[in-house]
Amino acid sequence: MSWNDAHGAAMIAAAQAHQELGARVDDYVDVFGALRRAGVEVMGQKLGGLLGLYVDSSSGVAAGCLVNTGLEEVAMRHTAAHELGHHRMFHGTSIDHQDQASGRWGDGWPQHEREAEAFASWFLMPRPAARTALDRCGLQLPEAPADAYRMARWLGVPYATAVRHLVRLKVIDRHDETEWLKHSPADLKSQLSGGLPVDRQAHVHLLNPEAFGATLHVTAGDCLVLAMPGGRFVDPPAGMSSSAPDTPGQLTLLGPLTPEPARALWVGDGLAEETVLSSVTDAAEPFLISLRRTPSREGSDHFWS
Numbered sequence: 001m002s003w004n005d006a007h008g009a010a011m012i013a014a015a016q017a018h019q020e021l022g023a024r025v026d027d028y029v030d031v032f033g034a035l036r037r038a039g040v041e042v043m044g045q046k047l048g049g050l051l052g053l054y055v056d057s058s059s060g061v062a063a064g065c066l067v068n069t070g071l072e073e074v075a076m077r078h079t080a081a082h083e084l085g086h087h088r089m090f091h092g093t094s095i096d097h098q099d100q101a102s103g104r105w106g107d108g109w110p111q112h113e114r115e116a117e118a119f120a121s122w123f124l125m126p127r128p129a130a131r132t133a134l135d136r137c138g139l140q141l142p143e144a145p146a147d148a149y150r151m152a153r154w155l156g157v158p159y160a161t162a163v164r165h166l167v168r169l170k171v172i173d174r175h176d177e178t179e180w181l182k183h184s185p186a187d188l189k190s191q192l193s194g195g196l197p198v199d200r201q202a203h204v205h206l207l208n209p210e211a212f213g214a215t216l217h218v219t220a221g222d223c224l225v226l227a228m229p230g231g232r233f234v235d236p237p238a239g240m241s242s243s244a245p246d247t248p249g250q251l252t253l254l255g256p257l258t259p260e261p262a263r264a265l266w267v268g269d270g271l272a273e274e275t276v277l278s279s280v281t282d283a284a285e286p287f288l289i290s291l292r293r294t295p296s297r298e299g300s301d302h303f304w305s
Contacts, residue, residue, distance in 0.1 A: 001111040003118070007168060010085065010118035017088050017123060026128040028156050028217055031081045032301060034123075035065070040087055042080065044069040044297035044304070051096040052079040054086040063087055072201040073219045073294050074158050078120050085119030086112065121165040124157050130169055138210040141171060145183040146191055148172075153205050156217055159185045189223075196264055197244040198223050207231075207289060209281070215290040221245060222267040230282035232262035237291075239271030267293070 018025050021034040035042050040054075041064035047053075050068055057063040065083035067076045079096065086094050091112040109117070133154035134140070142148050145163075152162035163180045166172045172180070189204045190196075198204055202221030209228050218224070223244070226232065236242070244266055265277075271293045279287045295304040 001114060003114060006111070006114035007118040007122070009089070010115050011122045013085070013088050013115075014119050014122035014126070017084065017119075018126065023123075024129075025126040027132050028154065028215070029081075029124050029126070029129060031077050031084060031124065032297075032304075035080060035084055035087075036301065038084065038087060039063060040065055040084065042067065042301040044076070044299060044301070046070045049097060051075075052083055053095045054083040054091070054093060056087070056092045058092065067297065069297050073297075074152070074156055074203075076297060077124065077156050078158055078161055081120035081123045082116045084123065085116035089115050089119060091116065121157075121161055121168065125155055125162065125165045125169075127169055129155060130166075130171070136208075136211045136214055137206075138208045142166065145180040146188050148180060149185065149188040149192070150206055153203055154214075154216070159188070193223055193225055193264070196223055196225070199245065202267075207287075209283070209287065211289055212287055213289070215292055217292050217294055218267045218271070219294045220267055220269045220271070224265045224267070224277070226263045226279055226281075226287075228281045228283075228287065231279055231287065233265050233277065233279045234286075235278065236265055237272065237275045237277065239268045239275075240265045240277070241268055242266075267291075 017023065017034065021037045023029050023034045032042060039062060041062055043064065043066050045066065047066060047068040047070065052065060052067045054065045055063065067079050069076065071079065082096060094112065130151065133151040136154050137147065137150045139147055142151060148162045148166060149159050152159050155162065160181060163177055167174060167177045189198050192206050193204045199221040202219065202223065205216060205222060205224045206227045207224060242262065242265055273293050275291050277289050277291055281287050297304055
């Protein structure tokens, strides 16, 4: 089976899964909620060189999957969507290794792995959700790697997943894909933040006026940067800081491209599960955005908090 054939089958399966599992298609997709509604037990634990695994119900027990909590949140989400693909496309038990990460597509993949990987992309990035992400970035189309990275933050997917799927959505071409995948997320984070320190497994969220009123999913270590005239955060909620984690006082030493402390905040472990972040701008109204902190995914999904 070719990758084109895999995407054709997966696109249909993902659309059916969205409808049958009550997953929205116009915004951030709750893949872990979809797995629960599909009757798949989910466990999170460190798995070394494994991304995850799926166990079907042929032995008489409920279907289940494991996700590697040593991965960053968006990689866990991609893995979970991949395992959901195995479940929805009736593949049977499957073990997924690190060489199957979203940035390492290979011609030697078996049919069921190609289908599950394509399913993950279509499930997490349906066309309406991609359009919403572009709108919140203030973009008509992505024109540079940093645009794809910003989109990926709203969708909760790895950068490589976003770039590859933009080709399938006919938003960019193969040449763009090849060139954009040469850019590392670390370089793009540095570019978007103006060189602010961001942990390897954390992300940069560049906020512009079009994101007003939206819900942004964040995790500890993430850096939020205002990109609007006169923008500065006011009364940040408990669990957020204008100093980078473990680097107090560094903000003034990073050069002229660095945002002022009031324009950048870092997410800490103490942030409430849901909160509203406020900022003032040169516009008449304050800029408001909702934050939703992703839970720890260790152990059974019934106890994630």
